[in-house]
Amino acid sequence: MPRVLTQSDVADFRERLCDAATRLFDSKGRDGFTMRELASEIGVSAMTPYRYFKDKDDILAAVRARAFTRWAEKLEAAFAGATNSRDKSEAVFRAYIDFAFGEPAAYRLMFDLSQPDESAYPDLVAATTRARATMTDYVRALIRDGILEGDPELIGRVFWASLHGAVVLRLAGKLDAEYDFDRVSAEAFRVLFEGYRRKS
Numbered sequence: 001m002p003r004v005l006t007q008s009d010v011a012d013f014r015e016r017l018c019d020a021a022t023r024l025f026d027s028k029g030r031d032g033f034t035m036r037e038l039a040s041e042i043g044v045s046a047m048t049p050y051r052y053f054k055d056k057d058d059i060l061a062a063v064r065a066r067a068f069t070r071w072a073e074k075l076e077a078a079f080a081g082a083t084n085s086r087d088k089s090e091a092v093f094r095a096y097i098d099f100a101f102g103e104p105a106a107y108r109l110m111f112d113l114s115q116p117d118e119s120a121y122p123d124l125v126a127a128t129t130r131a132r133a134t135m136t137d138y139v140r141a142l143i144r145d146g147i148l149e150g151d152p153e154l155i156g157r158v159f160w161a162s163l164h165g166a167v168v169l170r171l172a173g174k175l176d177a178e179y180d181f182d183r184v185s186a187e188a189f190r191v192l193f194e195g196y197r198r199k200s
Contacts, residue, residue, distance in 0.1 A: 014052055016042050018066055021059045026105035030060060060109070061121035067106035068127035071099050075134040085141035092138045093163070093189075097181075100167045108171065111164065135160045149198040162188045 020041040024033045035056060036046040053059045078095035082088040100107045118124055136156030142148040148155060163185060170181040 010052070014062065017049060017052060017059065018063050021063050022067075022105055022109060025060060025063065025109055030056065057116060058121075061115055061118075061124045063106075064110055064115075065121065065124040065127040067103070067110045068124070068131045070103075070106070071096075071110070072127065072131040072134055074099050075131065079134060079137055085138070085145040085147060088141050089138045092134065096163060097167065097185075100171070104171055107167070111168075146198055148193070148196045150196050155196055159189070159192060162192060 017038070021038055024038060024041065035049050038056075038059070039046045039049050049059070053062065074095045075092055078091035079088050082091040115121060115124065118128075136152050139148065139152040139156040139159065143150070143152055143155075166175075166181055166185040166188060169175050169184070175181055175184060
């Protein structure tokens with residue numbers, strides 16, 4: 001008689017499965033491995049993953065949602081831990097790159113693999129929405145303190161796009177010693193801050 005799984009058992013197994021899937025998605029891509037290989041990676045029968053996930057896309061959505069949630073938590077903690085808007089901006093920036101460079105496989109999966117229809121995965125939608133909000137909260141603080149002016153949603157996305165681009169270039173090995181991540185990102189933010197700085 002099979003043992004009855006507790007909620008904790010289910011959560012623990014899903015975490016193990018997502019950890020293994022993150023490694024396989026990162027090394028082999030979405031189509032580079034089978035559910036059987038994933039099961040073998042964690043030492044369970046070929047059908048066991050199907051007790052927890054519908055298919056690989058369902059697992060990918062869970063992996064991405066988990067990564068976005070961890071990332072959002074780090075950004076929120078950084079924002080809450082700083083005392084003024086300038087410090088909040090710097091803290092969010094540091095938390096962003098610490099996550100991206102500390103968990104490159106998770107970061108790549110968050111942005112480099114697309115779901116056929118993200119709206120079919122409510123946990124993923126909620127996690128990405130939460131992360132996106134933190135990418136505008138620090139901008140709202142800068143506008144509130146009279147440092148920047150403009151649409152905070154647009155400005156937040158512009159800063160995000162610039163930072164993400166620099167992160168991806170570094171992860172892809174496309175930056176060099178003379179024009180490294182620190183120099184490129186600092187220049188991008190200098191120009192953007194000047195462009196959005198309050199004029200009056």
